[in-house]
Amino acid sequence: MTNSNKDLTRDFSVVGKPIPKLDAAQKAMGRAEYIQDIKMPGMLYGKILYSKFAHANIIKIDTSKAKALPGVYAVLTGEDVPKKMKMGFYKDNPPIKKGKVCSFRDEVAAVAAKTPEIAKKALDLIEIEYEELEGVFDPEKAMEKDSPLVHEYHKSNVLKLPWSLHYGDVEKARKDAAFVVEGRFSTTWVTHCCMGTSGALAIFDANDNLTIYSNTQIPSLAQKDFLEALKTMGLSNKRVRVIKPIIGGGFGSKLDTYAYEHIAILLAHTCRKPVKIVFDRQEEFTATSTRQPTIIDIEQGCDKDGKLLFRDIKMILDNGAHTSWGATTPSVMMMPITSLYRVENVRYDAKCVYTNNTYSQAMRGYGNPQATFAIESNIDMLAQKAGIDPIEFRRINRNHPGDITPQDFKITSCGLDLCLDAAEKQLRKNYSKEKGVGIGVASLIHVGGGARIYKSDGCGALLKMDDYAKVDIFTGGTDMGQGLDNITAQIVAEELGLLVEDINVVHSDTDVCPWDVGAHASRSTFVAGNAALGAAKKVKKKILEFGSKILDAPPEDLVLKDRLIFVPNDPEKSMPLDKLLRKAHFSPGGTMLMADHFYDPANENMGKDFKGNMSMTYTFGVHGVKVKVDEETGKVEVLEYVAAHDVGQAINPLLLEGQVYGGVVMGLGYALSEEVVHKNGKNMNANFRDYKLFTAKDAVKITAPVLETPDKDGPFGAKGIGEPGCVPTAPAVANAIYDAIGVRIKDLPITPEKVLAAIKKRDE
Amino acid sequence: MTTNISFLLNGDEITCDIQDHWTLLHLLREEMGLIGTKEGCGNGECGACTVIVDKLAVNSCLFLAIEADKKNIETIEGLASRDGSLHPLQQSFVDNGGIQCGFCSPGMIMSSKALLDENPDADQEEIKHALAGNICRCTGYIPIFESVEAAKKLVAENKGGQND
Numbered sequence: 028m029t030n031s032n033k034d035l036t037r038d039f040s041v042v043g044k045p046i047p048k049l050d051a052a053q054k055a056m057g058r059a060e061y062i063q064d065i066k067m068p069g070m071l072y073g074k075i076l077y078s079k080f081a082h083a084n085i086i087k088i089d090t091s092k093a094k095a096l097p098g099v100y101a102v103l104t105g106e107d108v109p110k111k112m113k114m115g116f117y118k119d120n121p122p123i124k125k126g127k128v129c130s131f132r133d134e135v136a137a138v139a140a141k142t143p144e145i146a147k148k149a150l151d152l153i154e155i156e157y158e159e160l161e162g163v164f165d166p167e168k169a170m171e172k173d174s175p176l177v178h179e180y181h182k183s184n185v186l187k188l189p190w191s192l193h194y195g196d197v198e199k200a201r202k203d204a205a206f207v208v209e210g211r212f213s214t215t216w217v218t219h220c221c222m223g224t225s226g227a228l229a230i231f232d233a234n235d236n237l238t239i240y241s242n243t244q245i246p247s248l249a250q251k252d253f254l255e256a257l258k259t260m261g262l263s264n265k266r267v268r269v270i271k272p273i274i275g276g277g278f279g280s281k282l283d284t285y286a287y288e289h290i291a292i293l294l295a296h297t298c299r300k301p302v303k304i305v306f307d308r309q310e311e312f313t314a315t316s317t318r319q320p321t322i323i324d325i326e327q328g329c330d331k332d333g334k335l336l337f338r339d340i341k342m343i344l345d346n347g348a349h350t351s352w353g354a355t356t357p358s359v360m361m362m363p364i365t366s367l368y369r370v371e372n373v374r375y376d377a378k379c380v381y382t383n384n385t386y387s388q389a390m391r392g393y394g395n396p397q398a399t400f401a402i403e404s405n406i407d408m409l410a411q412k413a414g415i416d417p418i419e420f421r422r423i424n425r426n427h428p429g430d431i432t433p434q435d436f437k438i439t440s441c442g443l444d445l446c447l448d449a450a451e452k453q454l455r456k457n458y459s460k461e462k463g464v465g466i467g468v469a470s471l472i473h474v475g476g477g478a479r480i481y482k483s484d485g486c487g488a489l490l491k492m493d494d495y496a497k498v499d500i501f502t503g504g505t506d507m508g509q510g511l512d513n514i515t516a517q518i519v520a521e522e523l524g525l526l527v528e529d530i531n532v533v534h535s536d537t538d539v540c541p542w543d544v545g546a547h548a549s550r551s552t553f554v555a556g557n558a559a560l561g562a563a564k565k566v567k568k569k570i571l572e573f574g575s576k577i578l579d580a581p582p583e584d585l586v587l588k589d590r591l592i593f594v595p596n597d598p599e600k601s602m603p604l605d606k607l608l609r610k611a612h613f614s615p616g617g618t619m620l621m622a623d624h625f626y627d628p629a630n631e632n633m634g635k636d637f638k639g640n641m642s643m644t645y646t647f648g649v650h651g652v653k654v655k656v657d658e659e660t661g662k663v664e665v666l667e668y669v670a671a672h673d674v675g676q677a678i679n680p681l682l683l684e685g686q687v688y689g690g691v692v693m694g695l696g697y698a699l700s701e702e703v704v705h706k707n708g709k710n711m712n713a714n715f716r717d718y719k720l721f722t723a724k725d726a727v728k729i730t731a732p733v734l735e736t737p738d739k740d741g742p743f744g745a746k747g748i749g750e751p752g753c754v755p756t757a758p759a760v761a762n763a764i765y766d767a768i769g770v771r772i773k774d775l776p777i778t779p780e781k782v783l784a785a786i787k788k789r790d791e
Numbered sequence: 792m793t794t795n796i797s798f799l800l801n802g803d804e805i806t807c808d809i810q811d812h813w814t815l816l817h818l819l820r821e822e823m824g825l826i827g828t829k830e831g832c833g834n835g836e837c838g839a840c841t842v843i844v845d846k847l848a849v850n851s852c853l854f855l856a857i858e859a860d861k862k863n864i865e866t867i868e869g870l871a872s873r874d875g876s877l878h879p880l881q882q883s884f885v886d887n888g889g890i891q892c893g894f895c896s897p898g899m900i901m902s903s904k905a906l907l908d909e910n911p912d913a914d915q916e917e918i919k920h921a922l923a924g925n926i927c928r929c930t931g932y933i934p935i936f937e938s939v940e941a942a943k944k945l946v947a948e949n950k951g952g953q954n955d
Contacts, residue, residue, distance in 0.1 A: 048891070051884070052877060055897075057827015057828065222895045223831075276928050308834065681887075684933075692931035693928070723923050726931065726936070
């Protein structure tokens with residue numbers, strides 16, 4: 028590939044260095060303030076009462092005893108919620124339900140009290156009479172004609188969403204194919220398990236302007252949601268300030284606004300006092316949204332040489348009782364479906380179906396892990412049928428730089444070939460086939476240059492420099508632990524010839540930070556990074572112009588480095604940057620250095636046919652895994668893991684590795700152990716003992732080769748890497764298990780029980 | 792019921808009245824404002840609230856405050872020197888990417904400290920074992936193991952910080 032951008036070839040001082048996370052020291056000292064740690068004078072504690080049934084009419088609610096309890100300031104029911112206050116893009120979810128509940132998670136009342144203990148006691152005093160209704164918990168049953176309706180007004184359990192595409196001619200390609208393989212795959216509920224639970228603190232000022240502290244990945248969109256909420260409360264033209272404390276993990280869970288935030292707002296307004304709601308761990312399991320469960324029917328075919336001819340997928344998604352972003356994950360599933368490998372003929376149809384289960388949300392990968400599980404498992408099946416080595420099969424069909432995929436994605440940089448080589452090399456090192464041991468690979472494509480889901484995919488940045496050459500940069504981007512603060516600081520420091528400690532990144536307050544669409548789609552390094560870079564470039568231009576006058580040298584001869592401005596090889600022409608800035612400030616007609624930049628990538632919204640270059644660049648990767656399967660117990664042991672990614676340019680290798688390791692281990696949980704168990708809509712394992720995520724004892728050896736193919740549009744060539752680590756993990760594991768013992772598990776998680784059942788079937 | 796207890800907290804002698812049903816976590820966080828000790832689950836399942844009581848790492852959410860009487864309690868706030876320099880474990884967690892969202896970090900560091908105070912040469916398996924009760928969702932644990940490894944030598948030299 029060619030790169031005209033000279034940023035990509037220069038030597039870096041700060042970019043590319045493993046600089047520790049800027050807030051790590053205060054976190055290590057226990058000084059970081061999370062929502063759990065924030066208290067206000069006069070603050071009340073809010074608590075929420077949830078439904079006792081998966082599906083029931085509410086006959087009567089009596090709150091009189093709760094209201095009479097000393098220390099209780101307010102008790103709210105669905106009657107107290109403005110009629111138009113509804114959450115989610117489908118607007119089917121009031122923060123407290125009225126008349127009917129549709130899942131165990133449905134909120135039926137809320138209280139605000141002086142202490143958490145009083146609030147909890149008050150919940151116990153609320154008396155509710157229900158009339159239980161027949162529920163529906165299987166999305167396929169919910170699609171049947173005589174199924175109970177989750178929402179009668181909706182007339183059908185199938186959501187009115189347009190997830191259907193057909194490019195090329197799948198029927199013809201099927202006839203032309205030499206080999207065709209089909210399969211039915213399923214994925215279940217898993218949950219984010221952020222170590223810091225969800226919470227919000229709402230306060231109104233004397234003029235009914237709202238300040239809300241909230242764990243959110245979307246400060247600007249949350250502000251919009253809350254402004255709309257205020258409007259339903261009769262509070263028009265008010266201000267909403269969203270302050271984001273340090274977040275104890277996001278992973279997509281905080282990509283929408285929720286009942287606890289709306290309820291905190293309602294309680295705070297009712298009581299005229301600050302009200303904080305923080306989830307306990309059980310609530311975090313039962314009342315936050317999961318990854319979207321799916322049933323996937325897939326068929327793929329290739330010619331006799333292994334060239335992929337078509338991919339045909341039908342999918343059913345359990346929407347749960349209400350709608351959040353989980354119902355839009357098919358829009359991202361389209362990416363691997365149409366664009367992972369070269370495949371001209373693709374068809375996809377997805378239906379989101381209401382059930383009386385919990386509802387889903389974004390979770391790291393946004394549908395990509397589910398779709399890639401089916402595609403990459405099925406690719407191995409197809410390769411086997413065609414008699415081609417699975418890695419070679421992927422090489423034959425790999426994407427290339429310059430490709431335009433059937434969905435009109437423009438592939439710019441693409442290191443899929445390099446990733447395949449790196450993963451294979453690592454995996455085959457010292458490998459010899461032995462009983463019960465196998466290897467497997469799976470590839471990924473993900474958005475790496477923003478994702479135009481909303482009308483704007485932009486991010487703003489404001490930058491100011493003081494008299495001591497220290498920078499404050501106010502970014503719309505959100506750090507939730509992944510390290511955007513560092514990425515921003517390193518980019519700005521690089522551009523302005525400063526050190527990272529000279530840069531203060533402010534990313535927490537809508538009153539001072541510009542708009543951003545949110546920390547999603549692995550977009551922050553690329554989009555917020557480019558916003559920061561744009562502001563830094565503008566300031567740099569001013570510095571060079573002023574420096575040119577003071578040092579009597581053409582601006583193009585001047586270099587900013589190590590806090591100095593100088594002409595290389597001319598010791599006479601050099602000055603500390605802070606001195607130059609003071610000269611600029613304290614002189615007649617003086618100036619301060621400030622700049623703003625709004626970066627909106629030149630990616631495209633998808634059209635009605637879902638075509639459009641959603642991202643400015645795409646990240647590729649290949650994961651390989653070596654497993655050992657114990658045929659007596661069904662236990663799968665991960666012996667070795669390699670996760671190779673094409674990241675453009677690594678801005679910070681330390682944080683990059685952290686994203687990959689964390690993603691992979693989350694993906695291994697998805698593959699092997701994690702499942703929110705629901706029985707007729709009821710969460711049966713709402714604790715860390717029964718929800719099996721990987722612990723230190725389960726940790727595996729991971730190597731993470733970083734393939735750098737600098738991208739012409741990325742800041743210093745960088746692409747996004749937040750989500751890819753957990754995208755192809757499950758199919759890589761499933762493929763390795765097949766290689767080890769010849770059984771194909773198509774349902775996640777791949778528990779010992781499922782492995783044993785498959786072995787039994789194999790041996791029959 | 793109220794009881795008067797005395798204990799050593801990060802080297803300081805503390806005497807206070809507590810409610811008998813309070814957990815040590817409640818006493819530290821809600822009554823004393825020591826927010827560094829985190830509540831991740833309240834059930835002893837995640838380790839975010841780990842503190843050291845008489846050299847043993849314990850889940851302060853399961854440990855009654857009344858049991859702290861006459862004991863030596865160490866929390867994350869006591870690790871750094873009073874001149875502000877970080878304890879070697881804190882520094883190595885910072886330097887090796889052992890901290891992302893940071894919510895598990897105080898507990899992780901306290902469990903690691905209890906281990907290295909007792910067994911300065913702990914090997915990989917012993918480190919994994921000592922941290923088995925501390926859940927981290929961000930790092931995949933690898934940078935945390937690397938942090939503890941890197942701290943081992945420094946901790947031995949430093950003899951575990953100011954409380955010893």
